[in-house]
Amino acid sequence: MTPTTAPGSYYERVGELRFKPTAHAGGAWADDEQHFSPVGGLIAHAIEQHLAASRPDSGLAVARISYDILGRIALDECEITVETVRPGRTIELLEAVLSIGGRAVTRARAWLLTSLDTSAVADTSVERLGAPEEFESWPMDELWPGGYIGSVEVRRRAGAVPGRSAAWIRTPLDLVAGEPSGALASYLALVDTANGIAVRQSPREWMFPNTDLTVHLHRQPSGGWTGLDTSVSFGPGGHGVTSTVLHDVHGPVGTAAQILTVRPLPGS
DSSP: OOOBOOTTEEEEEOSSSEEEEBGGGBOSSOTTBBOHHHHHHHHHHHHHHHHHHHOTTOOEEEEEEEEEEOSOOBSSOEEEEEEEEEOOSSEEEEEEEEEETTEEEEEEEEEEEEOOOOTTTOOOSOOOOOOGGGSEEOOGGGTOOSHHHHHOEEEEOTTOBTTEEEEEEEOSSEEETTBOOOHHHHHHTTGGGGGGTSOSSOTTTEEOOBSEEEEEESSOOOSSOEEEEEEEEEOTTSEEEEEEEEEETTEEEEEEEEEEEOEEOTTO
């Protein structure tokens, strides 16, 4: 199925649980796949809507979300189901499954914790990134192809070296056409980009896609810019890890990790 070319969003809702990707959701490794960054945001959007419908005044907030990528995510209509795995008044576990053509391609689990006022002890030893305007505009689409990469604005810190970089990312596009998205879903829709900002080897010679993404949050992020302070490590046995400290414009908010399968690009 050919994706639509709606200019202002990554997805269009085509049913109660179904979404159709636009060309802006296109992947970096293949033009007939979805980039996982908007997929992660879409799943978070579905989780937020599930929570709003089932427990609107619960006071629960996502503290961890872990995505397992089970297979190729085709640039095609997808369906998302969300269920409560472990209900609770102060701690709850949700599971979301994204399916294409009746096959599950991503499974996510989100731990929700009750929100309390702990501002008196709030602190972190993580240093803040410089402001987005202190970073240099970076044409990421000169290194990476795909509709998603072409849709984002990237500012990268000067002095990036292979495997180590920091960047701010934002997008002018809506996640789902005609629907407001929460700050968390909008923020998470950009986090998977981390694997592409501090490349250790050229993606024209090596493949290093991630098979998961796990995000831990000590503070709920605000929308707008997503800050990524990223390190990439390759091991000798075909495996790698992308590790990121996450920021918004107010400071650090948590961490993200991605496991990589590293292999030479066929024909390189």
